[in-house]
Amino acid sequence: MAVEIITKEDLQEFGKNLLNQIRGLLGQSLEEPKKWLKTYQVKNLLKISDNTLQTLRDNGTIPFTKIGGILYYSYDDINKVLSGEVKSRRIKTGKESKAA
Numbered sequence: 710m711a712v713e714i715i716t717k718e719d720l721q722e723f724g725k726n727l728l729n730q731i732r733g734l735l736g737q738s739l740e741e742p743k744k745w746l747k748t749y750q751v752k753n754l755l756k757i758s759d760n761t762l763q764t765l766r767d768n769g770t771i772p773f774t775k776i777g778g779i780l781y782y783s784y785d786d787i788n789k790v791l792s793g794e795v796k797s798r799r800i801k802t803g804k805e806s807k808a809a
Contacts, residue, residue, distance in 0.1 A: 744784055744785075745774075745782065748782075750782075751771070751782050
């Protein structure tokens with residue numbers, strides 16, 4: 710019977726390969742998420758409608774950048790919203806100020 714020595718590096722490589730296979734089976738990739746997302750990507754990620762996303766933009770909950778008619782959202786900003794780090798930054802109108 711031949712003896713084979715397994716090193717720490719071998720085990721780490723095995724672990725990485727195993728994780729890659731599991732993620733592949735689950736439909737996830739090891740690739741870093743894109744830094745900027747388009748509207749349809751944010752809607753799919755958050756599982757929300759057009760109107761909900763519009764409301765989140767309007768009340769300042771989700772920051773965005775518009776370039777050439779296309780809205781872009783920072784992946785980091787989306788994560789901050791999901792983790793509760795960002796609050797709504799809605800600007801009060803005259804009617805709301807009087808009611809409050």
